[in-house]
Amino acid sequence: MQAESSSVMRGVRIPDFHRRSAPxxxxxxxxEAVRDLAAYRGARLRLALAVAVLALGxxxxxxxxLINEVALGEFTGAIRTLAGQADLSVRGPQSGFAESVFAQIVLHPGVAAASPIVEGERPxxxxxxxxxxxxxxxxxxxxxxxxxxxGRMPQGRASKSADERADERAEARLGLRTDRLFAGVRLLERLHRSIGDRIELLDVRGEPVGFVIAGTLDPAVSALAxxxxxxxAAAQYLEGMVGRLSRVDVRVRPGTDxxxxxxxxxxALPAGVTVIAPLEGARSDAQVSRAYRINLSVLxxxxxxxxxxLIFSAQALQVARRRAHFALLRAxxxxxxxxxxxxxIQALLLGSLGALLGACLAYGIAALALAHLGADLGSGFFRGVTPSLRWDGTATGLYTLGGILAALAGAALPALEAARVAPARGLKPGALEDAWRPLTQGRSVLISGLALLFAAMGFLLMPPVGGVPVGGYLAIACVLLGSVVLTPRVLVLLLGVLSMALRRRPAPNAVALISVEQLRGAPSGPAVSLAAxxxxxxxxxxxxxxxxSFRVSFxxxxxxxxxxxxYLGDAGLRLSADEQARIGRLPQVGRVEFLRSDELRLSPDQVPMMLLARDIDPANPRARLPLVEGPMGAGLVASMAAERARRALGEGSLATRAVxxxxxxxxxxxxxxxALTGLxxxxxxxxxxxxxxxxxRIDGIWRDYxxxxxxxxxxxxxxxxLTGDLSANIAALWLAPAATVDELRAALGWLDGRSRLKDVGSIRAFSLTLFDRTFVVTYALVAVSVLIGLIALxxxxxxxxxxxxxxxxxxxHLGVALxxxxxxxxLQALLIVLAALIMGVSVGxxxxxxxxxxxxRDSFHWSMDLHVPWGAMGALALLLAVLALLTGWLSARAVRSADVIRSVTEDW
Amino acid sequence: MSNPTSPLRGERSTDSSRSQEQTRRPLQPLKPLRRGLLRAAASVAALGRGGWAATVLGLSGLHSALARATPSDPAAAQAPASAPAGGRPSPASAPVGAAEAAVNYPAVVPGYRMQFPRDHGAHPAFRTEWWYLTGWLEQDGGEPIGFQVTFFRSRPGVAEALPVPSAARQLIIAHVAVSSPALARLTHDQRVARAAFGLAAASEGQMAVRLDDWRLEMDEHKRIQVRIAAREFTLELELQGAGPALLQGEAGFSRKGPAPAQASYYYSLPNLQVSGRVALGSAAVRPVRGQAWFDHEWSSDYLAGQAVGWDWIGINLANGAALMAFRIRGAAGASVWAGATVRHADGREDRHGPSEVVFEPIGQWQSPRSGIRYPVRMRVTVARIAWELRPLMDDQEMDDRVGVGTAYWEGAVVAWSGQQRVGRGYLELTGYAGRVEM
Incomplete structure (x- = not known):
């Protein structure tokens, strides 16, 4: 630290750097940085806002x-511990496969042991x-x-007494009884039961089946909670899967390949039954949610x-404003x-503050979201997982670093600008424009902006990498950056056009003309903040x-x-052929169609696909399915999408299969x-x-959200x-001419307990509610961006x-009226807002x-029709315009009261 | 529609307050019942480690425990028959214990006419059944080894009313052991599975028991085929009998205790000629020949409550005769019951009762592992004819105190009469590890 002599002039401490002996x-x-920050007046609010936005980001x-990692970790951890020591898992369609498959597996020489499993879910x-x-x-x-x-299995056998060992063996045997149920601790809580209580589950026919809760599952295995x-045998009975199994877990004999x-x-297995490594299964299940998670992270x-x-604009403005100060420091x-x-260092301080605040905020937001929205943020991917928030040092460190880097990046250009201030020239007013001229007139800026836009088009052709539309994200980044870089040029262009238009008028409005020319003359300041x-x-x-678009399409x-x-039913309902006939004969029913669903495994490394067996007329599928025209839409973007798909699938793959x-x-x-099969x-x-x-034969492609x-x-x-399975899961009912939904519900009372009739209006309303819940985070981000825009403005x-x-x-002083x-x-405020809106809406x-x-399309494999929310955008424009006017008016008032002479002589 | 007052099908509608109490009663306090269940559990879950002996003891313990528990359990006293009246069968059973009592195991009564090949097969209604094969094998130019293969069927009395084929209504347990002096200890393996999925079954009407890839079957030429691929050895044996089955007791009705209910149906096939192939450890497969003894026994109620254990011998005599003798021991070591059957070389059969059979230990061996003393050298006197039994090797102990909780001795023995070797067979000694505490 150097001893500095300093003098105080007008309350500003001026250090004398010439006296020091070393850098x-x-x-x-x-x-110095801290003193500087503390000393500068007038910009504290802006800086605070910038820090706040950084913290928010x-x-x-x-x-x-955090939410995603915690949920995903629980999810895959659950799968992993459930799989246990199983090396392989044999799975088939959801309706199961024959028990004889199990016998074949057990007798295979490479199999050391195999365990048959029936999975089910009953109320x-x-x-x-x-x-x-x-x-x-x-x-x-x-x-x-x-x-x-x-969980109470023999552990540490030698230390237990004969009684305890005998107890444990008894438990093993009691597990053979078909009326014994062992429950995880969380399940017991949800059901408000304890060991020894009786519990009844409804089977597929709706009949109650009684169990006694004989014990708990190993509490150390969270997946079983x-x-x-x-x-x-009891599971097969409950699910109506007598003679069938859901899966077989296999331990491989040591020494087998x-x-x-x-x-x-x-x-040796029948079609549709595949052998997978259990962790693969977990990975492909997690894959499905990956696109959703990545989208959220990118947002x-x-x-x-x-x-x-925002930091960039704040710093740029403050550097511009304090140009003379920096020149003085250099001098x-x-x-x-x-x-x-x-x-x-100033930027570093701001960034650290913002990032640390943000990290604390993150844990708060995550805890709130987990408590209210669930681990899947309402998307339904991680049902049944109730994780607890954990400290993640790596992620916190990375995001904090990211925040600091964002602040540094934002402040880099202005800092460079401040450093390059030539002491003598910088002391003169009006030097700001010289400094920022490259922004508005420099060719390199123009070229880089256009290059970014071209790069974006190139990225659009990139096929998805591992199911993630990396090209799309890069294209968005390029478009954003490019447009931000080109904003000043575009502003100048717009102002030039406006100026020309104004001059052409026979009696140009002086106020308007002066406003436009003022902006044209010094566009850099507005341009820089316009970018944000x-x-x-x-x-x-x-x-x-x-x-x-999504909502309207949905x-x-x-x-x-x-x-x-x-509609009646869900995946858990099973209607026999007799029951279907009975429903069809009801007088309140004008028409009924049934649906049977199953899950098929087309390949071991893919998540199973749903098979929907519907009463559909093959000559008129459009009446029941929202068919889309071919696999993609039409137009440039569609052909680009087709090009991407072709590259993803490889040349010739489409051709060889076109028979x-x-x-x-x-x-x-x-x-x-x-998309998944490439057909x-x-x-x-x-x-x-x-x-x-x-x-x-594939007769059509339909939209499925x-x-x-x-x-x-x-x-x-x-x-x-093909299967001999006459049962149905869902019934779609049209009413007879005079009947109402309530009458029909009453007539279907004999199904009570198994399923409840829902009218289509409530289903649609509920679906939309779910949709909105899924997009809660997106809506929040929209609100945040609008807020940022307003703050910037x-x-x-x-x-x-x-x-x-x-x-x-x-x-x-020259006589212009107040x-x-x-x-x-x-007007200037409005012009800037208009420019922001024009550019913002186009880029948006x-x-x-x-x-x-x-x-x-690439993340979720669905298409949407474009529906621009003119109303909402109009409201946004109006909001921005009103705010602009308000700000302008408030600022004008501040100026009005200033002393003319003082404001001319004073540096701003 | 289900009747709301009796939500569990198959359960009699009791007073709701009582059923509330029963609902809340946890498993813990049902001490005597539990002890019985535990013994049964242990025996079945023994997975053949204890072989048929331990299993039988366990199940008899269960039965006596149930007999004690039943009157005190009011629910059980009103228990219906195993098939619920007028209702759809379901896995719902009455509270703990009543389901067991509700299963009717047929009693073993005199007068049953054994017919073959029908009675070579399983008798699924009975609680317990086993096919028990022991013998001596000689490898070319090698030493003799003893082997034991037992397939066991148990009807645990669960899920009787459930119309699902995969329910554990029958359990198949298999236990195999080889005594090889070269290894100086028993090598053994065991499996247990429910008779389901087409993998484990004991067929009726013919001798065909299988558990995964282990087989014990009688082919159309009345040869018993055995296929065992255990962890440390493999056995592929073909056994040929000469002569009819040796019905034990009175035409197969074999008493095991003073009470008339304590009995089993029991016949033997002695003097079986064995040929086949054996591979021990990592050694190559070698052809073997030898003699074996086969027992098939089934019962629902076996042992008296005061039994501590038993001793059993099955000896093939060199002259073509066969000897089976057993005794049930009580607490003081005295015989509670005993019996013997002798088939002479000419086919004559003699049956002897408790007064005529004496087991006399003449040599003890103490296990270095368990510390239990077994009378591995025995003198068995049947109707004043004495046979002295000397083991192939001393250490043929099955020590499973960590698993089943009991240890016993089951090994190949040589029978001597005076100074002459007159036969070979197996000796089983159970209950020497204190009371058979399973």
């Missing part, structure tokens, strides 16, 4: 990351709480996944970007490097467009996919199914139904012929006006289209 160290610079991003009789259970054979399971056997374990075993086993990153931009002996460091406004407005507009999709007036086969029975696949209309698809592979893993619709009559407009206090005072000055300021529209056509 200033970091601590000295730090001290870091907070949101980290919160989303508890009194409370209708859904109980997820595993039906096991304890004698087999103990060699493969002992965690499933009651929400589940129950019962004997496999683990790579070959799955292939060998699969050869949060964009908020961070806005925060960075007093502070070197370029030291000044740069000082500025950067454009970024946030475009983000807000993009998200509004995307969400509105609503019309709901109408097409739910054409009936009332027209009109004699095959038809199926209709959802967009997700089309399209006119090609054939092989489906494992009823234990055998059958070939079908409900199932991300893909769905295939088949005629129910054909399905029944208000702060910068005020600054600009204050910056020109001198000029305005001169104008007043009211005209007010109008001038208001582009980003919105990218989100719809690229990001959503």
């Amino acid at each position: 200033l160290g970091f601590s000295a610079l730090l001290l 870091v907070g949101l991003g980290l919160a989303i990351h 508890e009789r009194a409370s209708r709480v859904l109980v997820r259970f595993l039906g096991i054979d304890p004698l087999r399971a103990q060699f493969v996944e002992p965690a499933l056997i009651s 929400d589940r129950a374990v019962i004997d496999i 683990e790579g070959q075993l799955p292939t060998q086993l699969t050869r 949060a990153l964009v908020a961070l970007f806005c925060g960075s931009l 007093l002996g502070l070197t370029e490097g030291e000044l740069l460091s000082q500025q950067l 406004m454009v970024a946030s407005v475009s983000l807000a507009v993009a998200m509004m467009i995307m969400v509105n 609503q019309s999709w709901l109408e097409q996919i739910l054409p009936a007036q009332a 027209p086969l009109s004699a095959l029975p038809p199926v209709w696949i959802s967009e997700a199914a089309a 399209t209309v006119g090609q054939f698809i092989d489906l494992p139904i009823g234990g055998q592979t059958h070939r079908f 409900a199932r991300q893993q893909g769905a295939i619709v088949i005629e129910r009559a054909h399905y029944q012929a 208000a702060g910068n407009l005020a600054t600009l006006v204050l910056a020109r206090r001198g000029e305005l005072s001169v104008l007043r 009211i005209e000055i007010t109008r001038m300021i208001a 529209w582009v980003i919105g289209r990218i989100l719809i056509e690229v990001v959503n």
